[in-house]
Amino acid sequence: MTNEEILAQFGPREAMEYDVVVVGGGPGGLATAIRIKQLSAEKGQDVSVVVLEKGSEPGAHILSGAIMDPQALTELFPDWKERGAPLNQPVTDDAYIFLSETSGTRVPNPLLPPFAHNHGNYIVSLGAVTKWLGEQAEALGVEIFPGFTAAEVLYNEDGSVKGVATGNMGLGKDGEPTDNFQLGMELLGKYTVFAEGARGHLGKQLIARYQLDAGRDPQSFGIGIKELWEIDPARHQPGFVMHTAGWPMENDTYGGAFLYHLEGNKVAMGFVTGLGYSNPYLSPFEEFQRWKTHPRVRYYLENDAGEVTAKRLSYGARAINASGINSLPKFVFPGGALVGCDAGFLNVSRIKGSHAAIKTGMLAAEAAFDAIAAGRQHDELAAYPKAFDSSWLHTELNKDRNFKNWFKYGLAVGTVMNGFEQFVLRGHIPWTLHRDKPDHAYLKPAAECQPIEYPKPDGKLTFDRLSSVFISNTNHEENQPAHLTLKDASVPVSINLAKYAGPEARYCPAGVYEFVPDEAKGGNAQRLQINAQNCVHCKTCDIKDPTQNIVWVTPEGGGGPNYSGM
Numbered sequence: 387m388t389n390e391e392i393l394a395q396f397g398p399r400e401a402m403e404y405d406v407v408v409v410g411g412g413p414g415g416l417a418t419a420i421r422i423k424q425l426s427a428e429k430g431q432d433v434s435v436v437v438l439e440k441g442s443e444p445g446a447h448i449l450s451g452a453i454m455d456p457q458a459l460t461e462l463f464p465d466w467k468e469r470g471a472p473l474n475q476p477v478t479d480d481a482y483i484f485l486s487e488t489s490g491t492r493v494p495n496p497l498l499p500p501f502a503h504n505h506g507n508y509i510v511s512l513g514a515v516t517k518w519l520g521e522q523a524e525a526l527g528v529e530i531f532p533g534f535t536a537a538e539v540l541y542n543e544d545g546s547v548k549g550v551a552t553g554n555m556g557l558g559k560d561g562e563p564t565d566n567f568q569l570g571m572e573l574l575g576k577y578t579v580f581a582e583g584a585r586g587h588l589g590k591q592l593i594a595r596y597q598l599d600a601g602r603d604p605q606s607f608g609i610g611i612k613e614l615w616e617i618d619p620a621r622h623q624p625g626f627v628m629h630t631a632g633w634p635m636e637n638d639t640y641g642g643a644f645l646y647h648l649e650g651n652k653v654a655m656g657f658v659t660g661l662g663y664s665n666p667y668l669s670p671f672e673e674f675q676r677w678k679t680h681p682r683v684r685y686y687l688e689n690d691a692g693e694v695t696a697k698r699l700s701y702g703a704r705a706i707n708a709s710g711i712n713s714l715p716k717f718v719f720p721g722g723a724l725v726g727c728d729a730g731f732l733n734v735s736r737i738k739g740s741h742a743a744i745k746t747g748m749l750a751a752e753a754a755f756d757a758i759a760a761g762r763q764h765d766e767l768a769a770y771p772k773a774f775d776s777s778w779l780h781t782e783l784n785k786d787r788n789f790k791n792w793f794k795y796g797l798a799v800g801t802v803m804n805g806f807e808q809f810v811l812r813g814h815i816p817w818t819l820h821r822d823k824p825d826h827a828y829l830k831p832a833a834e835c836q837p838i839e840y841p842k843p844d845g846k847l848t849f850d851r852l853s854s855v856f857i858s859n860t861n862h863e864e865n866q867p868a869h870l871t872l873k874d875a876s877v878p879v880s881i882n883l884a885k886y887a888g889p890e891a892r893y894c895p896a897g898v899y900e901f902v903p904d905e906a907k908g909g910n911a912q913r914l915q916i917n918a919q920n921c922v923h924c925k926t927c928d929i930k931d932p933t934q935n936i937v938w939v940t941p942e943g944g945g946g947p948n949y950s951g952m
Contacts, residue, residue, distance in 0.1 A: 387561055389538070392554060396563070399551060400571045404434045404529075405758050406751075407549050407575035409536040409588060411439030412448055413512070413740045414726025415581030416519040416528075417462055417747030418754075423526035425755045433758055435528055436573060438552065440535040442944045444520030445513035447923060449612060449704040449952055450740065451644055451654060452512040453477065453504055453627065457778070458744035463522065471518055473508040475649045478625030480504050483682060485633040490682045499808035501735040501786055504627055509646045509654070512740055513952050533944035539588050540572060546764040547721030549574035550588070553940050561867050576763035577754045578722040581747065584705045585925040587940055589728040598715035598724075604824040605730055606709040606790060608641070609926045611674045611895050612656035613854075614951050617696040621686050622651045629737075630683075631797060634676045639663045640708075640793045640800075643677050644737070645686065652699070652951070653686060658737075660708060660793075661825040661930050665835040666889040670926075671703075672840040675848040679841075687847060694846040701854040702949050703895040703924040707732040707739070708790050711783040712818065718771055721764040723750045733782060735789035735804070742779055749773045785813030791821055829932045832887035851897035855920050859948040860896070862941055868918040869941035870898060870927065877935040878914035886932050888914075893930045896920045922947045 393399070406422055408415045419435045426433045441447035456473060459466050466473070482502055483490040495503075520530055537553035550573055556566035580589050584607060593599050628645040635641040640660030647653050657674035678684060687696040707713075707730040714731070717724040725731075726743030733742060753770035757763070774780055788807060793800035807815050843849045862869075872878065882888055883901060890899035898920045904913035923946045928938040 396569045399569055401574055403574045404436045405576050406435040406754055407573045407578045408437045408581060409550055410581035411437045411444040411520060411530060412516055412581060412583055413519060414743030414747040416523050417744040418579050418725060418751045419528040420462060420523050420526060421748045421751035422755050423528055431759055433755055437528060437530045438534050438536045439530060439532045440943055442948055443532045445516035446948045447946055448513045448516045449702040449949060450512040451646060451656060452510050453507050454510045455507050455738055455741040458741040462744055462748060472514040473510055475509045475625055477504040477507050477509060477627050481628045483630045485630050485680055487633050499805055509648050511951050513949050535940035535943045536588060537940045539591060542764060547578050549578055553942060555942055557867055558865050559867060576758055579725055579750050580728050581725045582728045584707050584727040585929055586728040587938060589724055593715050596719040602715055603709060603713040603821040605713045606821060607661045607705045607825055607929050608658045608708045609661060609670045609703060609924060610656055610658045610706050611671060611703045612654060613698055614700040615653050615696045615698050616651055617653055617686055619651050623647050624649055634673050637796045662828045664828050664830045666829055666832050666886040667835055667838045669892040671851060671895040675843060678847055684847060700950050700952050701858050702947055702952050703922050705925040705929055708734045710734055710790060711787045718767045720766055723767050723770055725750050733786060735786035745779045788819045791819035826930055826932050826934060829886060831885050855896045858922055860922055860946060862919045862945040864919060866942050868916055869939050870916050870918050871937045871939055873935045877933050879912055881933055883912060890927060893926055895924060896922045
């Protein structure tokens with residue numbers, strides 16, 4: 387049944403009204419809600435706010451490295467240390483290493499550009515920080531609805547955003563209501579703030595509807611794949627931060643890796659592959675597994691005899707924005723706003739986005755509160771972009787605006803030119819590099835590319851996808867419509883497999899997509915099998931599919947990963 391048919395039979399939906407509806411319970415969404423409630427208390431004017439979070443709790447779906455710059459958090463809660471915010475491990479040392487296949491060269495710290503220094507920052511579990519922010523929000527009177535997906539944007543007759551509707555529950559695989567069917571509900575607000583993270587499902591729709599990206603560079607993304615390990619205390623260096631570039635990536639493929647020493651003998655390690663890569667045989671997951679075999683990396687996971695003594699605890703993956711300020715869409719529209727990575731505020735040069743999410747959430751909150759106090763609703767919050775333009779965040783993003791685009795000329799040129807812009811020009815850059823096409827358009831036909839043979843996993847240092855997904859605690863109710871949808875079911879075989887060798891089977895880090903024999907056609911032909919229950923909600927398929935035939939939509943609330951310690 388279509389949504390219209392369901393509403394005709396089971397509607398109308400129950401509606402709840404708030405002053406502000408926030409979609410997404412990550413750092414940006416929670417900062418929005420918190421700041422509104424802080425202003426409500428300061429000004430003596432009650433403004434109601436609700437946060438919808440598709441995960442089982444705030445932080446369940448959050449994935450990041452993460453090194454956190456506390457500047458925005460300090461503005462939100464000057465007493466965050468006294469409140470017990472889980473920023474426990476300050477950075478003690480930075481190492482940037484260029485890898486060859488067997489060795490590595492560390493850049494002397496005095497030669498690191500300003501954006502590469504992490505003094506004053508903290509290595510955190512961003513999931514834990516987000517959970518803590520949720521507790522602070524609830525203490526201020528914010529209503530948080532975990533396990534509810536915002537599945538649909540609702541509009542007023544004048545075209546302004548009216549609010550959102552949550553997804554229906556209890557639909558079977560065939561889309562028909564089961565005995566457990568529950569109609570979604572409407573959450574209506576004077577303003578609706580979207581904070582879904584990178585490649586937000588509704589944010590993408592809003593950008594298209596209001597043409598918010600007109601005149602901007604196409605957004606660029608990377609896929610970040612992360613593992614959490616517990617290592618031998620003898621090899622643990624609390625606060626040590628290591629970033630690498632080079633091997634195993636080719637010179638013309640943007641990417642890099644990190645290894646962060648948290649407290650408690652734990653290290654977070656991960657690999658980021660720019661989704662503008664051209665070779666359809668490339669597998670970001672396999673590149674990450676291969677990276678772990680480098681001597682400069684495996685040292686932390688082995689003993690002196692070369693035996694793996696560390697234990698892998700958790701796994702996850704998430705798309706990240708990688709464009710910077712050149713690709714920022716207009717982030718306000720009638721009745722609402724985009725904050726954080728839903729708009730693309732991550733600073734790719736610093737590999738940091740949580741501080742930007744918190745800051746933009748605060749700016750959007752202040753604009754919304756003032757508008758409501760003035761008796762306005764459903765108009766454009768012009769004060770938000772104006773405040774951003776005069777903020778420290780704008781200054782930070784602007785001086786690094788060319789960082790990613792220099793690397794389209796290769797690793798060596800990108801490194802030299804970024805160093806020149808930061809050391810010689812000190813961020814006062816007279817030019818802007820532009821990007822002319824989205825990530826999926828860079829993929830070349832398989833016939834023009836060299837296949838890549840990846841080594842088999844050993845189950846100790848390197849692993850396969852399915853064992854990795856298992857420790858992400860990913861779960862979806864099996865009897866529900868697949869949330870990974872195809873515009874045209876024939877395209878994966880007729881175009882993606884025939885022309886690009888089926889890249890969806892490689893760019894997905896969770897084993898969702900696989901080409902299998904099509905028994906209905908005698909077994910010689912292939913068909914695409916979608917294992918939606920494996921999906922970790924990284925959004926890579928929605929971004930990298932060369933025909934843009936795959937569309938990620940919201941599953942039932944609470945489904946997906948439940949990250950622990952990530």
